[in-house]
Amino acid sequence: MNKDYYETLGVSKSASKDEIKKAFHKLAHKLHPDKNGGDDAKFKEVNQAYQTLSDDTKRAQYDQFGSAGPQMGGGQGYGQTGGFGDFDFSQFTQEGGFGFDMGDIFGEMFGGGSRRAKNRRGADLQTSIGLDFKESIFGVEKEIRITKPSTCNTCHGNGAKPGTELHTCSQCNGTGVVKSIQRTILGSIATTQICNKCEGTGKIPKDPCQTCKGKGIVNEARTIKVSVPAGIQNGETLRLQGMGEAIKGGQSGDLYVHISVTPHKTIVRQHHDLISSLNIKLTDALLGAEYAVETLDGTVPVIIPASTKVGDTVTLKQHGVPTGGSKRGNFIIKLNIALPEKLSKRAKEVIEELKKEGI
Numbered sequence: 153m154n155k156d157y158y159e160t161l162g163v164s165k166s167a168s169k170d171e172i173k174k175a176f177h178k179l180a181h182k183l184h185p186d187k188n189g190g191d192d193a194k195f196k197e198v199n200q201a202y203q204t205l206s207d208d209t210k211r212a213q214y215d216q217f218g219s220a221g222p223q224m225g226g227g228q229g230y231g232q233t234g235g236f237g238d239f240d241f242s243q244f245t246q247e248g249g250f251g252f253d254m255g256d257i258f259g260e261m262f263g264g265g266s267r268r269a270k271n272r273r274g275a276d277l278q279t280s281i282g283l284d285f286k287e288s289i290f291g292v293e294k295e296i297r298i299t300k301p302s303t304c305n306t307c308h309g310n311g312a313k314p315g316t317e318l319h320t321c322s323q324c325n326g327t328g329v330v331k332s333i334q335r336t337i338l339g340s341i342a343t344t345q346i347c348n349k350c351e352g353t354g355k356i357p358k359d360p361c362q363t364c365k366g367k368g369i370v371n372e373a374r375t376i377k378v379s380v381p382a383g384i385q386n387g388e389t390l391r392l393q394g395m396g397e398a399i400k401g402g403q404s405g406d407l408y409v410h411i412s413v414t415p416h417k418t419i420v421r422q423h424h425d426l427i428s429s430l431n432i433k434l435t436d437a438l439l440g441a442e443y444a445v446e447t448l449d450g451t452v453p454v455i456i457p458a459s460t461k462v463g464d465t466v467t468l469k470q471h472g473v474p475t476g477g478s479k480r481g482n483f484i485i486k487l488n489i490a491l492p493e494k495l496s497k498r499a500k501e502v503i504e505e506l507k508k509e510g511i
């Protein structure tokens with residue numbers, strides 16, 4: 153990473169502060185990642201070189217030791233000088249330790265107000281729905297009712313009474329942002345802020361929408377359809393894009409729907425298979441029989457073969473969890489032999505006979 157900073161900026165080792173600054177400005181314009189033909193990696197290199205060489209102490213350290221000392225932060229922040237003519241980047245020679253994110257500041261200052269305004273995004277919201285076991289396996293359409301800031305249906309969010317026009321915001325001249333200079337421990341920082349009059353849209357309705365009073369946003373209960381996919385599991389979360397908080401002039405947040413599934417009384421899930429157990433009679437285990445087994449597809453007749461042992465299983469193919477297309481996992485029945493708790497006299501006699509048979 154420690155390339156020659158002078159080389160990076162294309163200046164000589166004896167370059168004056170002014171020459172360094174000029175070289176940096178030129179390169180920053182050329183390489184800015186937002187520009188056509190910009191180069192993010194090189195831009196960061198240039199920025200890092202400038203952060204060191206524009207600071208007398210760091211430059212001296214660099215000249216002596218080939219690095220600017222332990223406080224070199226890598227220079228993640230970047231910017232472009234467009235619109236800020238003489239802005240002095242040397243105020244930002246150190247990253248970290250000031251409790252804010254360089255990238256953020258530069259983004260706000262130099263990203264261009266309108267881009268920033270467009271990047272505004274409403275908050276993500278969360279809710280949860282409960283499903284019964286069968287719904288979780290086969291998927292289901294659910295409706296949730298949630299009260300949240302939503303785009304006004306009357307004006308579709310622009311805040312104007314339908315059929316009326318919007319005019320350019322006088323406070324920001326339609327840019328959606330206002331610039332201001334703040335004094336901080338780092339010196340003057342030029343910041344852009346979302347225009348509070350038009351909320352970043354750059355436009356003001358002549359005649360406000362009556363439903364939302366011109367806000368473009370209404371806080372009301374909305375019914376949202378949720379398409380729960382087949383095979384969802386307890387604890388999973390669905391993300392409904394754009395169904396979170398709506399904000400004027402920005403992108404709506406997302407709605408996260410947490411899923412809780414009520415367990416089934418007799419069936420449990422194992423990956424794509426469904427497992428249940430069945431108690432069969434001793435004689436059925438010995439001789440074989442037919443049982444009716446409750447599955448998620450209704451009751452299914454199941455043949456128990458003769459000489460069934462405890463722990464044997466019967467597999468019903470295509471009765472498990474849908475796995476895409478028409479494919480499904482298996483429904484597996486674990487067999488258990490229910491021995492009689494008490495034997496009648498006759499039963500005892502018969503079994504004694506069996507014993508003689510060697511069974």
Ligand SMILES: [Zn+2]
Nearest residue numbers: 304307361364
């Ligand atoms: Zn409205």
Ligand SMILES: [Zn+2]
Nearest residue numbers: 321324347350
């Ligand atoms: Zn404005």
